[in-house]
Amino acid sequence: MYYRLVCTHCNLQMNDLASFRCGRCGSVLEIDYDYGGLSLPRNFRRERIANSKYSPFLPVESLSAGLGEGGTPLVAKRLEWVERADVLFKLETKNPTNSFKDRGSAVEITKAMEFGFDSVVCASTGNMGMSVARYAQKAGIKATIFISRGGNPKKIMKIRKYGAKVIEVKKDFNEALRDAEKFASSEGIFLCGDYHYRKEGQKTVIYEIIEQLKYRVPDFIFAPVGNATLISAIYKGLREFRDLLFIEKLPKLVAVQSSGCDPLVKAYNRGEKIGYVKPSTIADAIAVGYPTFGLEGVDALRSTKGRAVRVSDNEIIKSMKELESIGIYTETGGAAAFAGFRSLYSDYKKSFRGKTVAVLATGNNER
Ligand SMILES: [Zn+2]
Numbered sequence: 299m300y301y302r303l304v305c306t307h308c309n310l311q312m313n314d315l316a317s318f319r320c321g322r323c324g325s326v327l328e329i330d331y332d333y334g335g336l337s338l339p340r341n342f343r344r345e346r347i348a349n350s351k352y353s354p355f356l357p358v359e360s361l362s363a364g365l366g367e368g369g370t371p372l373v374a375k376r377l378e379w380v381e382r383a384d385v386l387f388k389l390e391t392k393n394p395t396n397s398f399k400d401r402g403s404a405v406e407i408t409k410a411m412e413f414g415f416d417s418v419v420c421a422s423t424g425n426m427g428m429s430v431a432r433y434a435q436k437a438g439i440k441a442t443i444f445i446s447r448g449g450n451p452k453k454i455m456k457i458r459k460y461g462a463k464v465i466e467v468k469k470d471f472n473e474a475l476r477d478a479e480k481f482a483s484s485e486g487i488f489l490c491g492d493y494h495y496r497k498e499g500q501k502t503v504i505y506e507i508i509e510q511l512k513y514r515v516p517d518f519i520f521a522p523v524g525n526a527t528l529i530s531a532i533y534k535g536l537r538e539f540r541d542l543l544f545i546e547k548l549p550k551l552v553a554v555q556s557s558g559c560d561p562l563v564k565a566y567n568r569g570e571k572i573g574y575v576k577p578s579t580i581a582d583a584i585a586v587g588y589p590t591f592g593l594e595g596v597d598a599l600r601s602t603k604g605r606a607v608r609v610s611d612n613e614i615i616k617s618m619k620e621l622e623s624i625g626i627y628t629e630t631g632g633a634a635a636f637a638g639f640r641s642l643y644s645d646y647k648k649s650f651r652g653k654t655v656a657v658l659a660t661g662n663n664e665r
Contacts, residue, residue, distance in 0.1 A: 300331070300332055300335060301329050301330060301331050301332075301357045302329070302330045303315055303317060303327045303328075303329060303330075303494065304327060304328055304329075304330050305320035305322065305323060305325050305326075305327055305328075306320075306325050306326050306327065306328050306593070306594065307320065307323050307325035308320060308322055308323045308325065310322045310323070312327060315413070316409075316413050316415075316488065318479070318482070318489045318491075318493045318494075319479075319493075326493060326494065326590055326591060326594075327493070327494045328494055328497075328534075329357050329494050329495075329497075329498055331355075331357075331538075333538070333541065333542060336354055336355075336542070337354070338354055343509070343513075346369070347368075347369050347506050347509050347510060348366070348368050348369035349361065349364060349366075349367045349368025349369065349401055349404060349502050350364055350368070352368075352502045352505050355501075355502070355505070355535075355538065356405055356498050356499065356502075357405070357409070357495065357498055358405060358408045358409065358412065359412060360408075361404055361405070361408055362408050362411060363403075363404055363405075363407035363408040363410075363411060363433055363436070363437045364404045364408070365394045365400070365404065365432070365433060365436055366394060367393045367394055367400035367401050367403075367404050368393070368400075368401055368502055368503075368506060369506070370388060370389050370390055370391075370392045370393060370503075370506070371388075371389045371392060372386050372387070372388050372389075372506070372507060372510040372511070372656070373386065373387050373389065373626075374386050375387060375624050375626070377620075377624070379643075380643065380650070381647070381651070382650075382651050382652055383643075383650040383651065383652065383653050383654070383655055384653070384654045384655065385639070385655050385657065386507075386516070386654065386655065386656045386657070387621075387626055387636075387656075387657050387658075387659050388503065388506075388507055388656055388657070388658050388659065389626065389659050390503065390632075390658060390659060390660045390661065391626075391627065391628055391632060391659055391660070391661060391662035394429075394432065395425070395428045395429045395432050395456075395663070396425075396661060396662045396663050397425040397428070397429060397583075397632070397660060397661035397662070397663060398500065398503060398528060398658070398660045398661065399425050399426045399428075399429035399430075399661075400429050400432075400433070401499040401500050401502050401503060402426075402429075402495070402496030402497070402498075402499035402500045402527070403426075403429040403430050403432070403433040403490070403496075403499070404433060404499055405495050405496065405498050405499030406418070406430070406433075406488075406490045406495045406496055406499065407430070407433040407434055407436075407437050407439065407490075409488070409495050410434075410437075410439060410488040410490070411437055411439070413488065415439065415487060415488035416438075416439055416440060417439060417440040417441075417442070417485070417487040417488070418430065418434055418439055418440070418441050418442070418487060418488045418489070418490050419441070419442045419443070419444070419478050419481050419482050419485070419487055419488075419489060419490065420441075420442075420443055420444070420478055420489065420490035420491040421443075421444040421445075421446065421467075421471065421474040421475040421477065421478035421479075421491055422443055422444070422445060422446070422449075422474075422491075423445070423446050423448070423449060423450075423471055423524070423582045423583055423585055423586070424445070424449050424450045424453030424454070424457075424582055424583065424663065425453065425583050425631075425661050425663055426490075426491065426492075427443035427445060427453065427454075427457045427462070427464075428453055428456050428457050428460065428663060430443065430462070430490045431443060431456075431457045431460035431461065431462035432460045434460075434461075434462065435460045435461045435462070440462075440463075441460075441461070441462035441463070442462065442463045442465065442481070442487075443457050443462050443463070443464050443465070444465050444467050444474045444475075444477050444478045444481070445457075445464055445465065445466045445467065445474065446467060446469060446470055446471040446473070446474040446585075447467070447468050447469055447470055447474075448470075448577075448582055448585065449466065449582065450582050450663070450664055452663065452664060452665070453582075453663050453664075454466070456663070465477075470576070470577060470585075470587055471577070471585060471586050471587065472574070472586070472587055472588050475491065475590070478491065491590075492525040492527040492590045492591060493590075496527060497527050497530060497531045497534065497591065498531070498534075499531075500527055500528050500531035500532075501531040501532065501534050501535030501538070502535070503528075503531075503532065503535075503658070504519070504531075504532045504535040504536055504539075505535055505539065507519070507656055508539060508544070508545060511654075513544060513545060514654075515545050515546075515547050515548065515549050516549045516653075516654040516655060516656040517549055517550065517653035517654050517655065518549055518550050518551075518552055518639075518650075518653060518654075518655045518656070519532060519549045519550070519551050519552065519655075519656045519657075519658070520552045520554060520635040520636070520638050520639045520655065520656070520657045520658065521551065521552070521553060521554065521635050521658045521660075522553075522554050522555070522581075522583070522584050522631055522632075522634040522635045522638075522658065522660055523553040523554060523555050523562050523584060523589065523595060524583060524584035524585065524586040524589065524631070525586050525589045525590045525591055526553070526562055526589040526590070526591040526592050526594060526595030527590065527591050528658075528660070529551060529553050529591075529595050529598050529599075530591040530594035530595050530597075530598055532551060532598070533551060533594070533597070533598030533601065533602065536548050536549070536602075548601075548602050549602065549656075550602050550603055550604045550605065551598050551599055551602045551604035552599075552604050552605045552606070552607060552635075552638060552639075552642065553566070553595060553598075553599055553604065553605070553606045553607070553638075554606075554607050554608075554609060554634050554635050554637065554638030554639075555584060555606070555607075555608050555609075555634070556577075556579035556580075556581050556584055556585070556608065556609060556610075556611065556614065556634065557579075557608040557609060557610045557611075558577065558578040558579035558585075558610075558611065559575055559577040559578065559579045559581075559584065559585050559586065559587060560575060560608045561573060561574065561575045561586075561587060561588060561589060561592065562589055562592055562595050562596065562606060563606040563607065563608045565592065565596055566596050566599050566600070566606040567606055572588065572589065572592040572593065572596070573588075574587050574588045575587050575588075579611055579614075580611045580614065580615070580630050581611070581614055581629075581630040581631040581634055582630070582631065583629065583630070583631025583632070583660070583661055584631045584634055605642060607638040607641055607642050609634060609637040609638055609640075609641055611630075613637045613640065613641060614630050614633055614634055614637045615630070615633075616637070616640075617633045617634075617636045617637035617640055618630060618632075618633035620636070620640075621633055621636055621659065626659055627662050627665075628659045628660070628661065628662050629661050629662050629663055629664035629665070630664065631660065631661055632659050632660045632661040632662055633659070634660075635657050635658045635659070635660065636657050636659070639655060639657050
């Protein structure tokens with residue numbers, strides 16, 4: 299699909315499609331398509347749901363680095379404490395490396411191959427590093443992963459098992475991110491991470507939810523927020539489906555953060571700019587003090603009249619246990635969205651009457 303790379307802040311168009319930030323103001327970039335040129339197979343809606351079927355919506359020739367990610371189950375569960383609402387779980391834990399990150403890695407590693415890079419780097423709290431390492435290994439590309447302080451030892455072990463070089467930076471995620479960006483520039487290698495290509499890959503999760511519901515739009519979508527790539531991607535995917543007249547309305551998006559790392563919740567609820575928060579949470583997957591797509595995340599909530607919820611580590615653990623009791627296995631960060639639903643439901647029971655709620659179970663790599 300033909301696309302342009304445009305700055306989200308100053309609208310500068312970047313000619314180098316391998317750029318990862320605006321050359322003028324340093325802001326994150328966004329991919330802008332000409333959907334007039336979109337041609338889908340006639341039986342598109344009947345085709346089996348899998349990430350690969352959405353390649354016409356992605357900035358790739360074909361999803362050549364894909365490893366069968368996507369096509370994850372959307373399951374309905376009855377919860378004793380929920381009255382008259384349908385609660386669905388999107389099991390992103392069923393992806394090849396057990397997290398939603400695989401959708402983004404498939405696009406990033408495909409782009410690295412298309413651009414002719416033989417080496418990639420990324421900063422990660424764990425899951426993204428695992429995913430990038432796995433996809434790079436399969437594609438025969440070298441990967442270097444900068445792991446931030448507090449990285450989960452099991453995840454680090456798996457990254458090494460996938461053949462990647464691990465650099466433990468003993469600093470928080472935002473500093474690890476700066477190190478990875480410098481490393482990519484100085485070594486001339488492809489930067490993976492929460493940038494535009496990953497965001498494009500992540501948006502297929504919402505295409506799938508809509509398709510799995512036979513093009514009925516849920517009323518609420520609960521997603522955890524670290525770098526806010528996922529929630530921004532969901533919003534972008536929704537707008538695209540609306541622009542293509544596949545859907546008419548948008549769901550309310552609900553962003554969930556840990557109370558020990560809640561920059562987006564603070565910014566949205568107070569109507570302020572995003573400020574840095576020093577992360578302190580057991581949910582390492584969402585321990586990001588300054589989200590790269592923070593502005594886009596706030597915009598996604600505002601535009602869908604959504605909500606931002608914070609949950610304590612204790613609530614996250616309780617939610618993880620409740621999920622286990624209904625057969626859904628997640629890590630702490632992977633249970634955060636459900637913890638957000640539990641919290642919001644107990645405060646606003648009536649708002650959920652007769653509604654359909656989709657909750658993302660995003661990862662399961664801590665055991
Ligand atoms: Zn700019």
